[in-house]
Amino acid sequence: MTVAARIGLIVEQPLLQYQLRALLQEAGYHLVYTLSPEQISAEHLRADQVHLWLLCLSENSEHDSLLDQLHTDSDIPVLIEDGSEQWIDEDGPTPRQHRLIKQIEKALPAELEQQPVAELAVNPILDKAQQLSQQANGPVNVWVLGASLGGPEAVCEFLAALPDDLPVAFVYGQHIDPQFNDTLQQAVSKKTTMSTKVLASGDVLRHGEIGLMPVEQRLKLLPLGQVIVLDEPWPGPFSPSIDCLVSQTAELYGTASGCIIFSGMGDDGAKGCEVMQSSGGTVWIQSFDSCANSAMPEAALAVTNSAFVAPPTQLAEAFAQQFSRQ
Incomplete structure (x- = not known):
């Protein structure tokens, strides 16, 4: 064999x-x-x-x-x-x-x-990464916000309670119909002063900004915060794939990365949380009683052993305290 x-x-x-x-x-x-x-x-x-x-x-x-x-x-x-x-x-x-x-x-x-x-x-992706790496300084800290059913309300509550000057770049993966992604962007923008946009090829993750995942096409994170959108669907049954997004972030940024799993159905994100922990990153989870649907947080907690669990506002308070010290 x-x-x-x-x-x-x-x-x-x-x-x-x-x-x-x-x-x-x-x-x-x-x-x-x-x-x-x-x-x-x-x-x-x-x-x-x-x-x-x-x-x-x-x-x-x-x-x-x-x-x-x-x-x-x-x-x-x-x-x-x-x-x-x-x-x-x-x-x-x-x-x-x-x-x-x-x-x-x-x-x-x-x-x-x-x-x-x-x-x-x-490898054309790596060639593009080289070109982009000459043009931008990448983020120090990258955190994934992953959510499904009930997620937009929870994520907006979390972001509304954050200061806008933290040294963190956010990437937000939300299970949603593609036609509502722009609506999601507008809803998030109303709750935070951080810049918010649906990421596209050539964009670079930056501190104090929120990048929303495209739904129909897979997004590839590259070193130094570069982004390329591939002409192919996300792997697996969910779009965007939170597992894929969290795993990419963990593998690229290691101890400087983290994820928060918010309200949602299914178990998307759980496998990514395992990769995040094994790479030295941080896993936080929305408390079950504050979720519209707690299936995703429950699945994430089942595979992690040191996750911080709290409602969105308390997650934001702890997050601000952690990064204001940097």
């Missing part, structure tokens, strides 16, 4: 983390972990589902001791790469990329039956 090689990726810079993740997935490898050095725990090092650790640190990294930790606490092979240069070139695959794939093949356990490595191809 052929088994895809499983790699644990540790990279300091978010943009390089995203580029390497895409490069390795395109080559046919399975990424078990994509982490920053700060997110590494003893549990990660004891995990037996990783065949190889790929450590990518900059020349002046403050995490040099991580290499010793990997060698001491784990029997898994470690491959080290320079983390001070970008991995994606707009002209296509580079010798450096091909060299990395060959080094991974050599470093993997000999007994591992590997899948054939795919040919590297130009």
Whole structure:
């Protein structure tokens, strides 16, 4: 039976983390972990589902001791790469990329039956990310607001109680009929002085702004806050997919990310909350008794072990206290 090689990726810079993740997935490898050095725990090092650790640190990294930790606490092979240069070139695959794939093949356990490595191809999304990253400074903190039935009222109550100068960029995923997305934007705008818009390709997430998800087309978050809308539907049964949105945010922003699951039917968001917690992000949940429908919050709470649960106004008070200290 052929088994895809499983790699644990540790990279300091978010943009390089995203580029390497895409490069390795395109080559046919399975990424078990994509982490920053700060997110590494003893549990990660004891995990037996990783065949190889790929450590990518900059020349002046403050995490040099991580290499010793990997060698001491784990029997898994470690491959080290320079983390001070970008991995994606707009002209296509580079010798450096091909060299990395060959080094991974050599470093993997000999007994591992590997899948054939795919040919590297130009990734238009990453090319676009490079262009946009030269034009904007990304947000420090990104939080997802996820909701369905009864959600707009709860989210508006939360936003109305927030100050508008917090160092946070919000992305709002609401299950809604596409024709009412502009109406939702207007309703949210009436409750907050923060800028609110339905996100489109080329937009950049910024602190003090709220980006609403498009409903019919999938939105892709890129490093440094860039946004691209793909000509394809959201995965899964819900549009927009809160699971997809929360997972993307967690994987890109790690400990600087979070999500709040508001009122709604179904369980969309629960899987994303698991990814958020495992990436070091924060999960908050609207209290059941304040929901028009508590199914989504209940599903999220069932898979998390440290979520803060409260009504919308109290969530806002705690949120303001947390970020006003920054």
